[in-house]
Amino acid sequence: MILSLDFDAFYCAVEEHFDPSLAGTPFIVYQKNIIATVSYPARALGLKKLGYVSEALKQFPDIRLVNGESLAKYRREGRRVYNYVVNNVVNGCPVERLGLEELWIDISGPVEATLKEVKNGVLTILGPNGQINDECPDDGVPVYSSEQLEPFLCHNFLFSIPGHVYPQDHSKDLPDFTNSDQMLRAYIASHIAEYVVDRIKLECGYTVSVGIATNKTLSKMACKLNKPAGLTLMVPGYEQHFLDSVPVRSIPYFKLSLNGDRGLTVKQAKQMFSKEQFMKTAEESGKGQEARERLWDLLHGIDSSAVSAAGQGPPKQLSIEDTYPKDSIKNITGISKALKAIVLSLFEKILDEHAVIDDNCHWIVKPTILRLSMRYSNEFYPSRTSVSTKVPFYLFELPTTSEEKKQYLADRIVDQLLKIFKYPRNGSSNSVTVRMLNVALTGFRSCQ
Secondary structure, X not given: OEEEEEEOOHHHHHHHHHOHHHOOOOEEEEEOOEEEEEOHHHHHOOOOOOXXXXXXXHHOOOOEEEEOXXXXXXXHHHHHHHHHXXXXXXXXXXXXXXXXXXXXXXXXXXXXXXXXXXXXOHHHHEOOOOOEOOXXXXXXXXXXXXXXXXXXXXXXXXXXXXXXXXXXOOOOEHHHHOOOHHHHHHHHHHHHHHHHHHHHHHHHOOOEEEEEEOOHHHHHHHHHHHOOOOEEEEOOOOHHHHHHOOEHHHOOOOOXXXXXXXXXXXHHHHHHOOHHHHHXXXXXXXXXXXXXXXXXXXXXXXXXXXXXXXXXXXXXEEEEEEEOOOOOOOOHHHHHHHHHHHHHHHHHHHHHOOOOEOOOOOEOEEOOEEEEEEEEOOOOOOOOEEEEEEOOHHHHHHHHOOHHHHHHHHHHHHHHHHHHOOXXXXXXXXXXXXXXXXXXXXXXXXXX
């Protein structure tokens, strides 16, 4: 079972953590004249992120403004909570960090250990008709009897799911989750999830929404169903029922336009495309074989990707790659625009990598090589081509730079990449098409 944790209005929560007077009030976290995010009371007024601060002030002249241009504080808090969860809450469980405010946790280990304990003990407390027998312990039921989580007394374990379920009309009571091991695993996972979010709230001061499901994608989608501070279990067996009703574009990381219809549901997509037709459409959009198979699986609620625990030591490389439909990028102007988007994404990946930059925004290790890889829509270069250069010194200003300066740095990196861009035979700046671009930093060396 997988937990997907999303910290509610994280930038706002961090500001409230350091300035408690903000709690419960409408306020805006801004960057330049752009609303980066808004508190929940501000959302209740109708304000939304990515709007203009000047327009918001016309509507609500007394609303409080908080400068959020420096992300250092948010990064430090994100890492602090991540380290707390890894070292004190689910020690031994794989934890994958996604950006500053999201986590995936694979709790399969403690779920299996607790399942064994429950089947050997707790279920004997239930009578044949689901009633609780007289020998029910008054002080609660011990769960998490495993090496990964310390045992504790769960006082409401014998009652129900401690949150929401999908589908909404499904029972949340324990007896209705005892008909199979998979159902019981889901029930146990919901109580582990409650334990995790309670610990985070108690020790770190942040509220979290959590989704519980059998894989990463479904848990992430479940997490969004009852924000803020919601706990949502996707009941086993109802995964496809849930997916069929949602738009294809709501599936995380499903980067493929089907039939040009942004409102197309998963059920409609499956009715419209056979697997062969789907694969052809995905191929025409520049997706490789592995990506095509993964997208098809996602339509059917299948996600075999594992929760990747953070590795020890510096990464071998950090990279961002994107693919493009045939003939969508036809000249160097289009390549330049695509490269800037990739470079900005790479900046965020660098800043989120705790093995590269520490909590004080100092480099722990520095890359030495900047690499550009590409694949052309050209018969002379059908395969991947790569070129490299030294990392320009100005990249190392990144951890302390403002959002405006970050755009300038990205432009400079793109200029550097275009200098080493390898044109295909018979190609020119006015006529060159690409299907894939990848920008990577490699050759990391310690700064000590």
